[in-house]
Amino acid sequence: MNTIEQQLWDYIDGNLNDDQIKNIRKKIESDHSVQLQYEELLKLNAAFSEMELDEPSMSFTRNVMEDVAILPAPVALKTKVDQRIIYSIAGFFGLALVVVFGYILYNSTFSFKEIDFNFKIDLKFNQFLDSTGIYIFLFADLIIGLVFLDYIIRKKTADKAS
Template identity: 60%
Template sequence: MNAIEQQLWDYIDGNLDGSAKKAIEEKIESDAVIKSLYEDLVKLNSAFGELDLDEPSMSFTRNVMESVATVPAPVAMKTQVDKKIIYSIGGFFVISLLALFGYVLYNSNLSMPKFGFNVNLNFNLDQYITSTVLYSFLFFDLVIGLIFLDQFLRKKMHK
């Protein structure tokens, strides 16, 4: 819909103020194309006014409610943990442990002179275990403990 059609519809509906109304009336009187468009829109508006609105039958609401009542109610789903998630978490920890073991072996000096087993681990734990690492480990354990406590209490509540 272009601007002139919108203005003509506003004019037909009576939504224009005085100055805009006079401007549209002048356009209708001066331009034959706009006048024919105006007349077509007036005919269309009168045709819309003569239409009877269809009403639903008296039992429409009852029929809809009966059809809704016949549909079975949805059953609440029990949450299940996907086994892929459990396997991925377990795999993450296995890979982490293997990486830590490899790091320890890489930084250690293993030598076996004359069938003797002499392991020299030059590994300074104070360098790697700082208070931040310790607090992070304890925080992680606390979160896991709270999750397990929550699951335990939920199981007790359902019994």
């Protein structure tokens, strides 16, 4: 609907304030096309008001409620996490630990002289542990912790429900 048609409907229905009523009356009186449109809408409104409204039967509500009662109650959907996803995540972190341990062993120096046990590890943590690395590590730990907390809460609510 265009704006003039909407305004005419509001005018017919009596949903306008005094200023808007005056403006619409001026438009109807001054513009012939608006006056024709107004007359058509009045005829349409009269036709609508002459129509009889269909009413449902007296037992409609009872019949609907009986049909609803017959239907089975919906069951809550329980999701199951695929074990392959869990194993993949665990494998990723296990592999990451092995890679970090291998990196440490590769960059360290071992010296064994006779019985003298001289174990020297020369690590430069500043190379790979800057603030960004620490933030990434803490963010990953936070996500893992939230997933674990969600698992615990879901398990407790499932135990209470059964």
